[in-house]
Amino acid sequence: MRRQRISILASRAWWSVSVLALAGVLVVLFGIFWFVAVRGIPALRPALFTTVTSGVAGGLENAIAGTLLLVCAGLVLVTLVGIGTAIWIVEYAPPRAQDVSRFLIDVLAGVPSIVVGYFLYVVLVEGLGWGFSLVAGAFALTIVMLPYVVRSSDLALSGVPQALREGAFALGARRATVLFGVAIPWAIPGMLTGLLVATGIGLGETAPLIYTAGWSNFMPSLAPAHSPVGYLTYVVWTFISQPFPQAHALAYAAAALLMIFIFLTNLVSRSAVEYWSARSRRG
Amino acid sequence: MDNLTQRARIQPILGVGTGIAAFVSAAIVFLILIFLLVFAWPAIRFNGSGILTGVIWNIGNQYGSATVTHNGVTAQAGASFGGLVFVFGTIATSALAMVMAVPLSFLVAVALVYRVPRKLRPLANTLVELMAGVPSVVYGLWGIVVLVPWVGNRLGPFAQAHLSWVPLVRGETGSGNGLLAAGIVLALMVLPIMVATLRDVILAQPPTIFEASMALGSTTWQAVTRAVFPSVRKGFLAAVLVALGRALGETMAVLMVCGAAINQFPSNIFQAVNTIAAVIVSQLDSALTDASGMAQRSLAELALLLFLITLVVNVVARLTLRGADRSAQ
Numbered sequence: 001m002r003r004q005r006i007s008i009l010a011s012r013a014w015w016s017v018s019v020l021a022l023a024g025v026l027v028v029l030f031g032i033f034w035f036v037a038v039r040g041i042p043a044l045r046p047a048l049f050t051t052v053t054s055g056v057a058g059g060l061e062n063a064i065a066g067t068l069l070l071v072c073a074g075l076v077l078v079t080l081v082g083i084g085t086a087i088w089i090v091e092y093a094p095p096r097a098q099d100v101s102r103f104l105i106d107v108l109a110g111v112p113s114i115v116v117g118y119f120l121y122v123v124l125v126e127g128l129g130w131g132f133s134l135v136a137g138a139f140a141l142t143i144v145m146l147p148y149v150v151r152s153s154d155l156a157l158s159g160v161p162q163a164l165r166e167g168a169f170a171l172g173a174r175r176a177t178v179l180f181g182v183a184i185p186w187a188i189p190g191m192l193t194g195l196l197v198a199t200g201i202g203l204g205e206t207a208p209l210i211y212t213a214g215w216s217n218f219m220p221s222l223a224p225a226h227s228p229v230g231y232l233t234y235v236v237w238t239f240i241s242q243p244f245p246q247a248h249a250l251a252y253a254a255a256a257l258l259m260i261f262i263f264l265t266n267l268v269s270r271s272a273v274e275y276w277s278a279r280s281r282r283g
Numbered sequence: 284m285d286n287l288t289q290r291a292r293i294q295p296i297l298g299v300g301t302g303i304a305a306f307v308s309a310a311i312v313f314l315i316l317i318f319l320l321v322f323a324w325p326a327i328r329f330n331g332s333g334i335l336t337g338v339i340w341n342i343g344n345q346y347g348s349a350t351v352t353h354n355g356v357t358a359q360a361g362a363s364f365g366g367l368v369f370v371f372g373t374i375a376t377s378a379l380a381m382v383m384a385v386p387l388s389f390l391v392a393v394a395l396v397y398r399v400p401r402k403l404r405p406l407a408n409t410l411v412e413l414m415a416g417v418p419s420v421v422y423g424l425w426g427i428v429v430l431v432p433w434v435g436n437r438l439g440p441f442a443q444a445h446l447s448w449v450p451l452v453r454g455e456t457g458s459g460n461g462l463l464a465a466g467i468v469l470a471l472m473v474l475p476i477m478v479a480t481l482r483d484v485i486l487a488q489p490p491t492i493f494e495a496s497m498a499l500g501s502t503t504w505q506a507v508t509r510a511v512f513p514s515v516r517k518g519f520l521a522a523v524l525v526a527l528g529r530a531l532g533e534t535m536a537v538l539m540v541c542g543a544a545i546n547q548f549p550s551n552i553f554q555a556v557n558t559i560a561a562v563i564v565s566q567l568d569s570a571l572t573d574a575s576g577m578a579q580r581s582l583a584e585l586a587l588l589l590f591l592i593t594l595v596v597n598v599v600a601r602l603t604l605r606g607a608d609r610s611a612q
Contacts, residue, residue: 022399025387032417036424105309115560122322127318150308175294233418251424255424258418266409
């Protein structure tokens, strides 16, 4: 009886510890959100969006434009390569090649982003002499985002019911028709979610961009090479260690903007999934 | 019908096009390996085993024309590229983070599954996702402004006053930038990976495991730790390894709070450290000034080393997961 009572007490104690742990993590998480909001949102002056950085003061127009440009360019590339890869894995690859490519994509997901950045620095920035540039930065983001896009598209396409495909084939449809008419429409919510998750990751990346995109005080030119591009995460990282209040304000503002962009991406991906799944239920 | 024939016409292009995309994606890992190896090769010859055993990182005297040649490779006089401090820091920060994050993630995940009301579960899941989505520079910013001063001004003096009998804690506590701050930030960053996985694998188990254990007279906590957890151990282990891989390669947040130690080891958990990933960022500017280019190549050697370390961790994680899938079937 005594032993039993001890185990019941121990059980209650451990459950309290576990709920406390959850509460503690939530407190820290909200603490971080609160910290960014309280310091960042007051720093979001309208002028930030219309003036470029000068030294460690000025605005963030160049960094906002650069971040959006890099992420958009990366998204275009990763959509082509990532969804193409997933289509090949699901529709065309022999089983052995399927295993190998899934394994290699998983390994790529584990490569630290700084290693990706240094690799592209060696190959593109130095090797091909492109210098810090939009293309090098976009390639870096593409490689970092690729595994997420491939994995989600792969899962989405693999989840298309076999009966649907067979039905389409039975009606005399060819492979490409089945793919574009049946499989991809079915898989679009999953693919879209993957792309939005990748967007969130791309927005928040720093390490792979430092030595590929570089940094620039000016609005990004659309030149693919020899023209460095500024981006928001760089501002957060470097300006907070400057001894000037204006620099700190810019760092906080950039952090708040990043968090807002990432929240929005998250929101859009959730509503998109709900919209698409409601639509597919209606048929 | 026209539409259909058009679609049929792109069929062969589609196979080839997606095949090329897949080949490119699969080849990236090898390209990274090959290009880093080729670029770092002179440094690998020059440094020999020194990259793993040497403590001093010095790009050499850049003002004279004096050079030093080793194994047929030339660098500036006085150059020494020892990476032990960074290898140690990488392992130490990640180990400290895992020591904190693994038990914490278990507690948080079981609280999420068994103690959070079903209605609040979507909200809790969103929060876990958002936590994973916070950019590493934002964790770093919070680290610099909130965590480091707290460690330096509160925790450090407290530990000095009351915990000086504990090894690894006693001694100078410094500004707060260091091993402990880096470990805490890393722990927060890898926590959501482990929580989300453990939550998912527990929810994927049939509830009968929990119920059977309860029927045998165990308490709810015993049912979770002795019946449910053993059935999901492998999945959790794989998540722990993926999280470890992430921690080993994390750059910005660590760089911002680690204190960027060069040429010295910390003597307790409060002192400055440096990791391979952080040193690649913080040293490249100075490496670019190296006339012989050897510093840049030595950084590539460090990047290669980090790549190999994380590769091993991730492959083991994959294999564990495969084992977990098989035993679940």
